[in-house]
Amino acid sequence: MRLPVLTLQSAPREPSRLVRRSVRQVVGTVLGLMTGTLLVLTALLALIRIRRPLQAARRWEQRRLHRFHRLRLVDDGAEPEFLGPGRAIVHGLLAAVLGYVMGDLLLLVAAVVLGSLTQLLLGGPVTMEFDAWTISRPALAVLVIFGTSSLLAAALYAELAARLQRALLGRWTTVAREDALESRISRLLTTRRGVVLAIDDERRRIERDLHDGVQQNVVSLSVALARARRATDPERADELLEQAHRQSQALIEEVRQVAWRIYPTALDEHGLASALAGIAETCPVPLTVENRIEGPPPRAVESAAYFVAREAVTNVVKHAGAGSASLTLTSSGEGDRRVLRLVVRDDGAGGADPEGGGLQGLARRVAALDGTLEVRSPLGGPTLIIAEIPYA
Incomplete structure (x- = not known):
């Protein structure tokens, strides 16, 4: 179900937040090539009793995970002792491989996008040659289609890289993703507004029940009693009083139903x-x-x-x-x-x-x-x- 859309002052701007998150994670994944490689090298040194470089590399890796992927470890700010030389090699290899693939992807994207832009300025098509065939397309079409799809692919790959690293670290310690809090806050703001709207709808419904049902019966009862007071014929007065009694019983039932719809005592x-x-x-x-x-x-x-x-x-x-x-x-x-x-x-x-x-x-x-x-x-x-x- 879709809830009402909030104003921009009420909730975070979701598109801009997602763009910032994607850019941050792409940069963090690329940096993993450097920090992961350092982690592997320093872990190998730690195996021969040279531990100080590993401590520095672990701190750098921890800062990368926190700043770019919003991954907070349970011992954030202290030496992550769970990440010993063996685990550091495994995690460093994963981060380095993910960073290398991301760097290669960005290099390919930059080459095609810049090449398409150059061809667009020169007024010529983009030609891609393969051993089996050659493709020639307008530069604008290649720029728009490939540029858009490649940016989406980079964002999805960065998200996958963050999840893989979180899954690996989660096997050794507790990992919390801080940007999940932003989504939670956004949802809470939406549901809070929804609660206010639901309360307003309920108040309007109660007002309609009271106006269209209870109030009409009260007016009808008042008219019947007034006619009974003015009646000079005793039989007519008794008839009007009997009618008023029936209307009062109906009014009691109507009030009971309204109260039940507001909140049932059962x-x-x-x-x-x-x-x-x-x-x-x-x-x-x-x-x-x-x-x-x-x-x-x-x-x-x-x-x-x-x-x-x-x-x-x-x-x-x-x-x-x-x-x-x-x-x-x-x-x-x-x-x-x-x-x-x-x-x-x-x-x-x-x-x-x-x-x-x-x-x-x-x-x-x-x-x-x-x-x-x-x-x-x-x-x-x-x-x-x-x-x-x-x-x-």
Whole structure:
């Protein structure tokens, strides 16, 4: 699901951040050719008891990893003793090979791009000769196509190089990637705005319920009582009072339904299963509820799952034209990390719009808890709404 786009003042500028990251990693990978080679050479010296050069090379390599790849080791700032001579040779060889390939790639890119630019200025085509054939293309086409694809290839290769080095170092010590924090902050800013929008949507819905339902019934009740007070015929007055009594009972039920839609007391008193059973009892469409969760999840997760289920079932009743629906609740995972999975399925006409206001509100509510919402609704049905919410 796509969440609302934030303003540039609200979140980091993602394209520029990705460009800076790619350039930084390309430079860091090329520098790995130098630091990796030094690491191998100094590690060989350490095998014959000359250890000081290895200590300096390890510090340089650590700075390269931190500055250009944002890889922070657990003992950052101290001597990385886990990287002994044997491991230093392995890591240095990997860094040097990755750096050599990146340097060769950049050299090839520079040669073709500069050559294409020169041919473009001279007004001639770019000709590439092979033993089997010769290719001649306009210089502008070669410059645009090859230049763009080569830059993308360099960025992807630098990302792969960083991951390989992180994987190797991760076998010996704990490695944290600091730029992951930037993505996390960006997502938190997005979900925070989503929470605010979801709260505003909920307030507008409550206002509509009160205005269109409760307020109208209160006005009708007030009019019936006023007519009963003015009636001179006792039988007519009794009839109006009976009407007012019926309207008061309907008003009590309306207020109860509004309160239930705001937050059901059964959720606190009896848990999520009972609250979902209440949805099934009042649903005009036959709804089956299957609960396979082990132990009660946190209250915030229960609340989010309940509102997702209620809104999804409401959409089934209003728009799907379904003959039946089902609601399945499961939990998975082990230890401190578990996931609550809620699936609402109907046999209606399908074609639900994931970008609609109601489904976007559900996506924002789930994203606020680091969850995801997926909508599968091909034309002709069936429609599946799948919410997954992690919890500890």
